Amino acid sequence: MSISVADFPQVWQKPSFEELLASLQLLRTDPPIWNSSTSRKIILETYQNTTQFRREVSAYLSSIIKSNLGWIQDDDEKEALWDEASRRFSERCGRACMGEITRSWPFESQAASPFELIIREPSIIGDCLGLKTWGSSYLLAQSLDQIARNSLSHLLDPGRSNPSLDVLELGSGTGLLGMAAAAIWETNVVLSDLPSIMPNLAHNIDVNRSTIETLGGTVDSGALTWGSDDGNAEQFDGKNQFKIILVADPLYDDEHPELLSSAIHAHLMADKDARVVIMAPRRDLTTKKLVERFLSTVARGDLGLAVLEEHVLVGEDDWDEDGGNSEVECWWAILGSKSL
Known part of the structure; x- marks a missing residue:
């Protein structure tokens, strides 16, 4: 009516x-x-x-x-x-002020039954990038099954529970990637982001927790500010405790290469088997240079992290100025230590 x-x-x-x-x-x-x-x-x-x-x-x-x-x-x-x-x-004022969006994201895995994650993106006020679900996070999440069978086969046993393996996602945003990893890898994943992002991230975790646990995974979360010890959750008091670190679309500001490198060096386990899985869209010359700076910075220090393998996938972002989709080249790599 x-x-x-x-x-x-x-x-x-x-x-x-x-x-x-x-x-x-x-x-x-x-x-x-x-x-x-x-x-x-x-x-x-x-x-x-x-x-x-x-x-x-x-x-x-x-x-x-x-x-x-x-x-x-x-x-x-x-x-x-x-x-x-x-x-x-x-609710009627366009992208900048429109109401929240909730989207379902489907996944298929050789090791698990098909499932969906329900992700809420709140109304966008200002430039809060962590409240948007970026295309690269879904692209990397869809590759998790293949990554487990190939690049991380020494750590993960696809199709079987991996309860003792703790995984950390840095800059989780809306939580899509980290929650998908928990479900597909059947392991515990700790999702983290800035304090201002945590309320929406906690909401999305609560909505999807039963789905993840049914598939054999568990999810935890906590506030974590890169390069700072102030205001971080208690689970990050200990250093170098995660054997896998996940991160998608983390480089879009001049300070990010150094900050991300510091977070990885602080939380990745000092172990020859430890790995970083990273995806970074190369949208333009600036983002390409940020990737180069990150690789140079993360190679320094005791862990001696280097690129063990790298690939390129093409995905879509749907946050261009006209509200449409735009194709973007996404570089992704597996980092590990060559000095341990």
């Missing part, structure tokens, strides 16, 4: 709090669960066109926000109405 704001109680009629609140809730646009292959452009267009009478809805919301609602005596009720109307506005 179509919704027409002409049938809603109007401000000039001085409706009750309950009537206005009910009307605002009818205009709510809950985010659906999108397929992983759906481009952000389509998602954005859907958000912008879900309401048949968009201009009328905007005018209706504006009338409530601008009104002092003088006939409503309770100040808390007024605030509730203004907040609700503002949320309805934000």
